[in-house]
Amino acid sequence: MAEPNFLLYVDARFLSPYAMSAFVTLHEKGLPFTTKTVDLAARDNDSPSFAALSLTHRVPTLVHDEFSLAESSAISEYLEEMFPQPPVYPGDPQSRARARQIQAWLRSDLMPIRQERPTEVVFHEPRDRPLSAEAMVVAERLFSAALALLPADAVNLFGDWCIADTDLALMLNRLILNGDAVPDRLAAYATRQWQRPSVQLWVRHERPVT
16 A cells, blocks of 8 residues: 655744644654745745635645645644544543643644743743743743643653644643743643754754844
8 A cells, every 4th residue: 555645834933832833743653744934924824825725815825636734733633634643632532632632732822922932932032031920920830730630740641642642742842942841740741842852853953043
């Protein structure tokens, strides 16, 4: 049987946490794929050719044979259904639902952290300005939820690793790698998650100097 044909569109600077999530999912599943970059600063995502593939004009966008799909959590869920092994979501329905809740939350909330600690601080250099009062309140919300979700001394959220671990670690590392205060248990968790081989493939990818 022929190998599946995957093309993953990512941002040209390899900074998108969502492109990273889809990239990690493909690697974890051992699915051969190629990447193609889209220059978001030049608004190439609004070009007719890309719009024909991506309904939302966003990265990541995955092309699988004649089918294309945008939005990182949708991509991970699609790949999980099409290629169940090895899994990137928990097998238990309630844990799987919780993992998807975490993904949705990280993508839709915590905006002050995302604005004041963009992924440039993770992959390039930290920011000198301290967190605003609003961002500190949101960070405490992040810590409270993450500590409640993560069992004491656990390596992963749900026993075995899942893609929500990578997404949560990225959000925590916006703060950790900028030198902001993070509870020790969460810092240790995020540091361990960052060493996962599939994650390191993204972290160590060559990026253009800005």
